[in-house]
Amino acid sequence: MEGKMRVLGLKNCDTTRKAVKALKEQGHEPLLVDVRAEGLSEAEIAALVEAFGDKAINRASATWRGLSEDEKARPAAGLLKDHPALMKRPVIEEGGRYRRP
Numbered sequence: 001m002e003g004k005m006r007v008l009g010l011k012n013c014d015t016t017r018k019a020v021k022a023l024k025e026q027g028h029e030p031l032l033v034d035v036r037a038e039g040l041s042e043a044e045i046a047a048l049v050e051a052f053g054d055k056a057i058n059r060a061s062a063t064w065r066g067l068s069e070d071e072k073a074r075p076a077a078g079l080l081k082d083h084p085a086l087m088k089r090p091v092i093e094e095g096g097r098y099r100r101p
Contacts (some may be wrong), residue, residue, distance in 0.1 A: 005030040008044070009035070016090040020071035020101045023092070030092070035084040045080045048087065051098040056080065057089040 005023065009016030011034040040048070048056045056076050058064060063085050064072070068101045071079070079086050092099050 003094065005094040006033050007031070007090050007092055008033045008035055008040075008087065010034055010085060013089060019090045022101065035087055035089070040080055040084045040087070041083075044093075045077050047093075047096070047098050048080065048091065049077050050093075052088070052100075056088060057086050059100070061086060 007016060007020050007023065007030045009019070009032065011017075016032070020030055020032055038095060054076050057069060057079055063083055066082075075092050088100075090101060
C-alpha cells in the first residue's frame with residue numbers, strides 16, 4: 001500500500017491508540033492495521049526484522065511470558081509469523097519504511 005501511512009499494532013493497545021491520535025492531530029490519516037486480527041505478511045515480517053532486528057519482539061508482553069523457553073529461542077521472523085501480537089508496537093509504515101513513533 002504505497003504512499004498511505006499505516007500504523008501496525010493492536011486496536012485495543014493504549015500506546016497504539018495514542019500514536020494514531022497523535023498522527024491524526026498532525027494532519028495524517030493513518031490506517032490502523034490490527035496485527036492480531038489481520039496478521040503480518042512475509043514481506044512485512046522481513047521488513048520489521050530488517051528495521052528492528054530482535055527488537056521487533058516485545059519481550060514484556062503477556063504473549064512472550066506465555067511462551068516456552070524453546071519458543072523464546074526461535075528467530076524473530078518465526079515468532080512474528082506464529083504470534084503477530086509479539087510485535088513491539090506500534091510501528092508506522094509509510095512508503096515501505098518502518099519506524100516507531
